[in-house]
Amino acid sequence: MSRRIIGPFNRVEGDLEVQLDIENGQVNDAWVVSPMYRGFEQMLHGKNPMDAMSYVPRICGICSVAQSVAAAYAIADAQGVKMPKNGELATNLILANENMSDHLTHFYMFFMPDFTRDIYQSEPWYAKVKDRFTAVKGSAAKDMLPARAQFMHMMGMLAGKWPHTLSIQPGGTSRAITAVEKTRLLAILHQFRVFLEQTMFGDDLENVVSLSSTKQLEAWLDSDKHRQSDFGLFLQIAASLDLESMGRATDKFMSFGVYPVGGKRLFASGVWENGDVEPMNAEAIKEDISHSWMLHGAEPKHPREGVTIPDPDMKDGYTWCKAPRLAGDVVEVGAFARQVVSGQNLIADLVESSGGNVRNRIIGRLVELATVVLEMESWIKEIRPTEPFYHLTSMPDEAEGAGLMEAARGSLGHWLKVKNGRIINYQIIAPTTWNFSPRDSHGKLGALEQALLGAPIREGEDTPVSVQHIVRSFDPCMVCTVH
Amino acid sequence: MPAKPLNMLWLQSGGCGGCTLSMLNAESPDVLTSFEGAGIHVLWHPSLSLETGQEVVDILRAIVDGEITLDILCLEGSVVRGPNKTGKFHMLAGTGEPMMNWIDKLSAKAEHVVAVGTCAAYGGITAGGGNPSDACGLQYDGEKEGGFLGKAFKAKSGMGVVNIAGCPTHPNWVTETLSQIAIGDFTQDSMDKLGRPRSYADQLVHHGCSRNEFYEFKASAEKPGDLGCMMENMGCVGTQAHADCNIRPWNGEGSCIRGGYACVNCTAPGFEEPGHTFTQTPKVGGIPVGLPTDMPKAWFVALASLSKAATPARLKKNAVVDHIEVAPTIHLKEKS
Numbered sequence: 001m002s003r004r005i006i007g008p009f010n011r012v013e014g015d016l017e018v019q020l021d022i023e024n025g026q027v028n029d030a031w032v033v034s035p036m037y038r039g040f041e042q043m044l045h046g047k048n049p050m051d052a053m054s055y056v057p058r059i060c061g062i063c064s065v066a067q068s069v070a071a072a073y074a075i076a077d078a079q080g081v082k083m084p085k086n087g088e089l090a091t092n093l094i095l096a097n098e099n100m101s102d103h104l105t106h107f108y109m110f111f112m113p114d115f116t117r118d119i120y121q122s123e124p125w126y127a128k129v130k131d132r133f134t135a136v137k138g139s140a141a142k143d144m145l146p147a148r149a150q151f152m153h154m155m156g157m158l159a160g161k162w163p164h165t166l167s168i169q170p171g172g173t174s175r176a177i178t179a180v181e182k183t184r185l186l187a188i189l190h191q192f193r194v195f196l197e198q199t200m201f202g203d204d205l206e207n208v209v210s211l212s213s214t215k216q217l218e219a220w221l222d223s224d225k226h227r228q229s230d231f232g233l234f235l236q237i238a239a240s241l242d243l244e245s246m247g248r249a250t251d252k253f254m255s256f257g258v259y260p261v262g263g264k265r266l267f268a269s270g271v272w273e274n275g276d277v278e279p280m281n282a283e284a285i286k287e288d289i290s291h292s293w294m295l296h297g298a299e300p301k302h303p304r305e306g307v308t309i310p311d312p313d314m315k316d317g318y319t320w321c322k323a324p325r326l327a328g329d330v331v332e333v334g335a336f337a338r339q340v341v342s343g344q345n346l347i348a349d350l351v352e353s354s355g356g357n358v359r360n361r362i363i364g365r366l367v368e369l370a371t372v373v374l375e376m377e378s379w380i381k382e383i384r385p386t387e388p389f390y391h392l393t394s395m396p397d398e399a400e401g402a403g404l405m406e407a408a409r410g411s412l413g414h415w416l417k418v419k420n421g422r423i424i425n426y427q428i429i430a431p432t433t434w435n436f437s438p439r440d441s442h443g444k445l446g447a448l449e450q451a452l453l454g455a456p457i458r459e460g461e462d463t464p465v466s467v468q469h470i471v472r473s474f475d476p477c478m479v480c481t482v483h
Numbered sequence: 484m485p486a487k488p489l490n491m492l493w494l495q496s497g498g499c500g501g502c503t504l505s506m507l508n509a510e511s512p513d514v515l516t517s518f519e520g521a522g523i524h525v526l527w528h529p530s531l532s533l534e535t536g537q538e539v540v541d542i543l544r545a546i547v548d549g550e551i552t553l554d555i556l557c558l559e560g561s562v563v564r565g566p567n568k569t570g571k572f573h574m575l576a577g578t579g580e581p582m583m584n585w586i587d588k589l590s591a592k593a594e595h596v597v598a599v600g601t602c603a604a605y606g607g608i609t610a611g612g613g614n615p616s617d618a619c620g621l622q623y624d625g626e627k628e629g630g631f632l633g634k635a636f637k638a639k640s641g642m643g644v645v646n647i648a649g650c651p652t653h654p655n656w657v658t659e660t661l662s663q664i665a666i667g668d669f670t671q672d673s674m675d676k677l678g679r680p681r682s683y684a685d686q687l688v689h690h691g692c693s694r695n696e697f698y699e700f701k702a703s704a705e706k707p708g709d710l711g712c713m714m715e716n717m718g719c720v721g722t723q724a725h726a727d728c729n730i731r732p733w734n735g736e737g738s739c740i741r742g743g744y745a746c747v748n749c750t751a752p753g754f755e756e757p758g759h760t761f762t763q764t765p766k767v768g769g770i771p772v773g774l775p776t777d778m779p780k781a782w783f784v785a786l787a788s789l790s791k792a793a794t795p796a797r798l799k800k801n802a803v804v805d806h807i808e809v810a811p812t813i814h815l816k817e818k819s
Contacts, residue, residue, distance in 0.1 A: 006536040007576025010529045013500050017576035036563070036573040036582075038497055043612025054747060054761040058608040061501020061651060105507065113533050135533040136515055136525050145513035149734075152508055156734030160742015162508070163501040163651055164749075166762065167707075167742045174707035174743030176805035310615075312571040320572075389805060390708040463536030479499050 006463055007035070009471060011110040013062045014478025016436075018471060019318075020464075022457050027467065030445070030452040032436045034321040037293075040483040041308045044426040049075055049395050049418050052426065056414070057164045059428070059483045062105070064163030065098040066407030067414075067480070070428075074414040076170035078401030079393045085262060086389040087172025089379045090158055092259045092266075093185070094168060095405075096372050096379075097154045102408035103335065103369045104151075106475045107200075107230070108133070108144040111362065114468050115237055119458065125236055132230070140230060147195035153188050157181060172390035179385045186380055193373055201370065202229030208370040212345035214353060217363075231366055243359040247470035249451040250330045251355040253337035254434070256280060256413065258406035259375070261382070266375055267406065270341045271326065275352070277341055282404060282413070284327040287429065288440035293317040300325065300441070303415040304400065306427035320482040323437040323446060324429050332356050332447045333410025333434045334474060336364030344371070356451075358473040365475070397421045407431055409475050430480035448474060488524035489554035489665050492546065492589065493599075495529050496573050496582045497609040497618045498560025501651040502600040503530050508734060509654035521662035526551070540577055547588045555664060556593035556638075558621055561602040561609045562586055562631040565617030572616045583631065586621075595664050596621065596638045597645045599657055604646035604678065605630075605752035620646070622678065626752045642671055646678035649726065650749035653733060656683050677752065679725065687776060688721035688738075688746045691729035698722075700794040701787050702802035707762075711802025713745050715771055718762040721746035722775035743805075 007017035017033040040059050044052055056071045057064040069091060076082065083091065112133040120126050132140040152162055158175055159165035167174045177185070193205060201208050202225045211217050217235070226232045238244065257269030257280070269280040286300035294317070295309040303324075310320065331337075336356055339347035346367060350360045395418065403414040410431030417425040437446035445453075448471065455466040495503070506514050507530075518525060527534055527542050534542065545551040562583050563573040570581025578585070590596050598621045601607035606625055609618040620630040622644040628634045630644075637643060645664070647656050660680045663669040675684045692698065697712040704711035713719035721729070724746050728738040739746050747761050748754045759765040765772045774783050797809040 005577055005579075007578070008529070008536070008539050009576060010527075010532060010535050010539065013530075015495065015529075015573070015576045015582075033576065035576045036497070037616060038563070038572070038609050038618070039612070039615030042615040045612065047612070048760045050763075051761055055608065055611060058499050058501070058650065061499040061504040064499070064501060105504075109530065116533065136518075136531055141515060142513060145507060145515065146510065149508045149510045149513065153735030156732060156737030156741075158742075159734075160737045160739045160744065161733035163499075163504055165742060166739065166744035166747075169707050171707070175741075176708055176743075178806060310566070310572070312566060312569070385806065388708075390706070392706050463538065468535060 006467065011113065011472060012476040012478055013060070014481070016471070016476065016478050018452070018467065020452065020467065025457050027452050027455040027457065030449045031318055032438065032446060032448050033319045034436065034478055034482045036478070037310050037320040037482050039308070039310065041426050041428060044423050047423050048421070049078070049416065049423055052416070052423065053166055053169065060477060060480045061163045062102055063098070063407045063409065063412070063477055063480050065095050065159070065165065065168065066405065066412055068165060068168040069095050070403040070405050070412045070414040072168050072170045073403030073405060074401040074416045075395070076393070076401070077403060078399035078416055078418060079170055079395060081171060081391060081393045083172040084388045084391055086176070086383055086387055088260060089383050090173040090175070090177070090389055091168055092261065092379050093154060093376060094159045094165070094173070096259065096376050097152060098162065099408040100369055100372055101148050101152055103365045104144060104148050107362070107366065108140050110475065111472045112140070112234070113138070114465060114472065117465055119465055123240060125233065125240065128233065129237065132233070143199055147192060151188065151192040154185055157185065169390065171393040172388070174390060176389040177383065177385060182380055182383055182385065186377065189373065189376055189380065196370065196373065200230050200366070202226045202232060205370040205374050209367065209374065213349045217346060234362060238359040238362070243469065244354050244357050246455065246466060247358040247451040247473055248355050249332050249447040252329055252331045253340045253356065254280070254326060254331040254333050254411055255338040255341040256404040256406055256411040258338070261379070267338050267342045271331065272337070272340045277343070282402065285413070285429070286325055288323040288325055290323070290441035291316055291318055291438040292322050293320050294322065303413065303427040303429055304417065306415070306425070308427070319438045321433055321437055323440045324434055325440055328442070330437070330444055330447055330450070331434060333431050334361060334364070335368045335408070336361045337410060338406055339364045339368055358469050361473040395421065409477050410434060428483050430477065430483065432474070432476045432478065432481040435474050436476055436481055488522045490526045490552055491523050491555040491557065491661070492526045492553055493528040493557040493559065494586065494589070496558065496560040496586070497563040497616055498600060498602040498607070500530070500559065502559045502657065505651040506654045506657050509658050514654065514658060517658040517662065521665040523555070523661060523665050526553070536577055543585060543589070546592055549592070553589065553593045555595045555597060555661065556589055557597045557599050558586060558603045559599040561606050561618035561620060563609070563616045563618050564631070565615070568617070586631065590632055590636070590638070594639045595642065595645065597647060597661070598622070599647050600652050601648045601650045601749055601754065604648040607650060608755045611755035623752055644678060645669070645674065645680065648677070648679050648750040650754070653683070653728070653731065655731065656680065675725070679750065683727045684725040684750065686725065686727035686730060688724040688726050688728050688740070689775065690727065692721055693729065693741050697798055697802055699790060700798050701791040702794050702798035705803050708743055708805040709803050710805065710807070713740065714764065716764050717745050718747070718760070718764050719745035720748045720773060723773060724748040724750060726750045
């Protein structure tokens with residue numbers, strides 16, 4: 001048995017190390033290491049709660065808006081206020097603009113380039129993939145980048161800039177739009193839809209979201225136009241490399257739910273296991289730090305009571321990441337988990353037949369992309385420019401609040417406690433904190449650690465390509481993981 | 484384009500990666516085309532490159548051993564020195580060595596060293612609060628010269644660190660500065676006294692502010708969403724912040740001020756600790772602290788009170804609502 005240390009692991013956001021024990025040509029054990037700590041929770045201690053709105057987006061340059069939304073929800077919860085409908089819609093649009101751009105960046109720039117490696121040169125799809133997805137030089141990134149940048153003009157209008165906006169506030173948004181700006185938003189969105197339909201899917205978004213079974217997906221791929229699309233190309237690769245059999249983790253999926261409009265969320269909250277969805281109980285969340293470089297307290301704590309005191313010399317510690325557990329269980333979060341919990345037809349069929357795996361996570365992300373872009377159109381139309389986007393709010397001297405939402409990569413929670421008008425505790429659990437958590441005190445491996453077990457290692461590989469597919473299928477964000 | 488492409492290595496440490504993500508928003512041309520056109524070869528970049536794991540470590544070692552020429556070293560994120568100067572808060576994955584040691588070794592080999600973003604330049608947001616990770620910039624620790632590499636540090640070009648400050652950086656601040664370096668046009672004179680490219684840092688955020696008329700008449704916003712000037716109440720320091728954000732839009736047509744919120748002077752060292760709540764203007768005796776740059780205080784106070792007395796009713800009304808309620812008067816040549 002040999003311990004192999006892999007890093008720096010790129011095309012994830014931030015720095016990542018993966019350690020593997022390899023035996024008989026496969027991964028026998030795995031440790032996931034988050035190697036960087038900055039200490040945002042410590043920084044916020046003693047600040048005016050409203051200053052969280054300036055600090056937390058800067059935790060992460062790729063989930064910046066998600067961090068803002070979680071903080072705004074947490075403060076609004078502490079204040080006991082709700083956004084006006086326009087504020088809710090504009091916040092959804094800004095968040096969806098970020099999340100959908102992230103899905104795009106992940107597919108085109110982070111995930112697909114791995115299939116251009118020499119190891120695959122005998123595959124029938126290799127030449128096309130090489131031409132399209134070669135890092136830096138490929139044709140796909142050059143198609144995608146302008147489409148993504150133009151899509152993000154929605155940010156320019158609704159949020160001033162991206163990343164790191166202050167337009168999202170507990171009481172709504174700071175940028176009211178006019179009637180004519182609604183039409184501009186619709187035009188920008190339409191242009192992005194054209195890119196998705198022509199390049200990514202080779203089909204109308206309505207048709208993509210109406211695929212409701214594995215069988216229908218297979219039949220969809222019979223059309224030459226669909227096969228030529230980037231999604232079609234991925235499905236062919238997935239079939240030939242059997243990505244469906246790679247990277248299965250716990251098959252317990254969690255979502256906090258996201259995109260509220262008038263009390264109802266587009267994607268539901270809940271926990272899926274063995275075909276059943278249970279309601280989400282956030283009180284059952286506890287963070288275990290037995291294998292973190294954190295000063296060990298007694299028992300795992302709910303984030304409301306959470307403590308963050310880093311200590312790199314902690315015995316048994318191997319990462320800066322804590323290990324959040326839901327009622328003691330490891331859960332997987334992300335776009336696939338979100339669609340499983342929401343009961344999206346195709347995804348429900350995929351999870352039924354093969355659970356969470358490399359292929360299904362990618363399909364989950366792209367189906368969500370099509371679904372949300374269609375929904376964004378109705379959110380824009382629902383905005384009433386003559387009505388308020390923002391309600392003035394005030395902060396009580398003593399309060400507590402929680403902000404639970406879904407970032408591109410899964411469930412994000414902020415827990416805030418205020419005393420004498422100042423933050424006395426601020427705790428954050430990010431999506432990749434769940435997925436890339438270390439072992440807990442019961443020896444339970446985190447979701448990625450489980451997903452890596454059994455990954456096949458080819459002869460002579462020092463940075464196994466299967467491990468890369470599995471790691472990147474989660475679309476990890478390491479700067480959120482440890483903040 | 485230079486005869487031989489310049490090798491650029493990009494590393495990330497104590498930051499959020501947002502300057503890279505912002506750079507992906509570059510338009511006409513996109514960032515990859517921009518590098519290609521400027522003759523910049525991406526030796527390795529955490530988000531753009533194929534190489535991972537051992538392949539990356541091999542590139543870094545080859546640079547340190549002098550086998551690969553390093554023309555441009557970009558660092559995004561601050562240098563993380565803690566705890567207790569060990570650098571253990573960021574050990575570069577796969578190497579068992581603190582990232583700060585790699586930054587030190589690689590800087591010594593680079594023709595140009597570029598700090599991308601306020602974190603890499605001055606410490607930035609990562610140095611906020613009590614600076615738990617002991618973060619600093621490459622050649623500055625806040626406003627203090629020195630930082631990680633020391634005041635005397637010069638890259639092989641003879642220049643100190645280029646500080647493309649901003650949180651995040653505008654995509655074109657980065658692509659254009661790198662392109663200027665690539666064609667040999669970027670010199671010591673191209674930087675202001677904080678090492679920022681003068682191409683954007685010689686401007687103030689106030690220049691081209693879309694709320695200029697409200698500013699002129701001191702018609703002030705009172706809450707998020709209001710259309711008025713945000714200097715008096717909302718914490719906006721656009722009149723003091725060095726950047727061209729309202730001349731060169733963000734994401735098509737945006738800027739912080741156009742987004743309805745304050746400029747927090749994110750291109751400046753120490754912006755992470757303004758000494759007051761970011762979005763509230765500190766006042767002494769009801770008068771906002773902090774003057775527009777280069778404005779004599781007595782004149783500012785005099786002009787402000789004068790213009791406040793002269794504020795048209797239209798601006799007074801529109802300043803505190805989120806849509807134009809009173810349109811400007813229409814003047815016709817024909818008097819009716």
